[in-house]
Amino acid sequence: MMTGLFKILIVDDDADYRETYKMLLKRKGYNIEAACSAEEALNVMDKEFYPLIITDIMMPGKDGVSFLREVKDLYDKNVEVIMVTGYGSIETAVQTMKMGAFGYFIKSHNPEELILEIEKVYKIFSLQNINKINKNNEKGRHLCTSKNKKMQKVFEMVELVAASNSNVLITGESGVGKEIIAHLIHEKSPRAQMPFIPINCQYFSAGLIESELFGHEKGAFTGAASRRIGHLEEANGGTIFLDEIGDMEENTQVKLLRVLETKRIERIGSNKLIDVDFRLVSATNKDLGKSVLSGRFREDLYYRINTIEIKVPPLRERREDIEDLIYFFINRFNMEMGKGIKTIDEDTKAYLLDYKYPGNIRELKNIIERLVVLSNGGVLKAEMFKTEKINVNENEKENITPYKEAKQNFEKRYIIQVLKECQNNITHAANIMEISRRQLFNKIIELDLKEYIK
Secondary structure: OOHHHOEEEEEOOOHHHHHHHHHHHHHOOOEEEEEOOHHHHHHHHHHOOOOEEEEEOOOOOOOHHHHHHHHHHHHHHHOEEEEEEOHHHHHHHHHHHHOOOOEEEEOOOOHHHHHHHHHHHHHHHHHHHHHHHHHHOOOOOOOOOOOOHHHHHHHHHHHHHHOOOOOEEEEOOOOOOHHHHHHHHHHOOOOOOOOEEEEEHHHOOHHHHHHHHHEEOOOOOOOOOOOEEOHHHHOOOOEEEEEOHHHOOHHHHHHHHHHHHHOEEOOEOOOOOEEOOOEEEEEEOOOHHHHHHOOOOOHHHHHHHOOEEEEOOOHHHOHHHHHHHHHHHHHHHHHHHOOOOOEEOHHHHHHHHHOOOOOHHHHHHHHHHHHHHHOEOOEEOOHHHOOOOOOOOOOOHHHOOOHHHHHHHHHHHHHHHHHHHOOOOHHHHHHHHOOOHHHHHHHHHHOOOHHHOO
């Protein structure tokens, strides 16, 4: 177990017990700090995040029960607490479990009992992080092989950089699988059992992304009803993945640079520095070098996040992988939906192999998912993805669409499809279509597609 990154805070007014716990748990590989009182512990927790606290109940000043209540009020389920008690206060210890304590340990008992309780917390902590990865993306559900030389080099680079703590910048078009590469780096690293925290910089306004990244104190701004742990603090010991970092506002860039240089953060509404230890992986579909030259991205931050760059090729440059990806996604969605698909229609397969995929792997995945949903009789086929044939006989010539109208209809269908793949984000869509944002916006106005943008 990679216990060294799992931080535990010991709180006890008895120096002998503190030192005994520290020595015992450090031998097991845990990262241990200690405080002699609840008041000191709260000050320590202001500077660093501890997922587990082991506290004595009977202490001068603020006792363990009051301390537990305050910890749960501040951190709720983010922090587990094990209560330590003598024989005389077992009833109180049991009561504290109703208040949210994870468990309790009797001082006169075998210390192995305490270690077992700690291991339970650690396993739960690790499982929660694995579940977050499964929920947030596709851990264990992506194809990690390739027939393409460029993509093979990407996987080789992942193996080489995973063991280091160097910052990694993943570049490539939207939909090529940059977050999957970030997951692979984390999964193959010594931090694998610690948190992987993804955040898309494009989804948040300047003020909101700072709250997401750095957290805030209760009352820091209107609506801040309680303390919030930011993603940089939540990722302590693990990996933070900043997707679309090229869209980060300049003020946030300055603050992020300071964090990378000092390995400390300040929650909004606080002037206390908190130590953080995370590995940074970033991604962008922009040319950050050009963004630096135009003044949209800080040069010092660019060089800080770009220690190692991994370029992920678009799907059109790795067409030899399309067939494997088709069957991979068919098998995946077939198992998830229990559709009993046995084969794929040859015409549909030919269409899928020939299609250009402006939305890359994300678009291919979504197409296969729709095909599986709409399939019947164990055969994967869909007329909607075939090229329409126009029957030109003497009786039907008058039904042929004029060229100009047909061109407009095609443009509409194409633009709508790309916008949907990009969640109606006009900037992403323009990048995929390899035209300027203004060109796409003008087309949207011309074709009356305003309802498809945001």
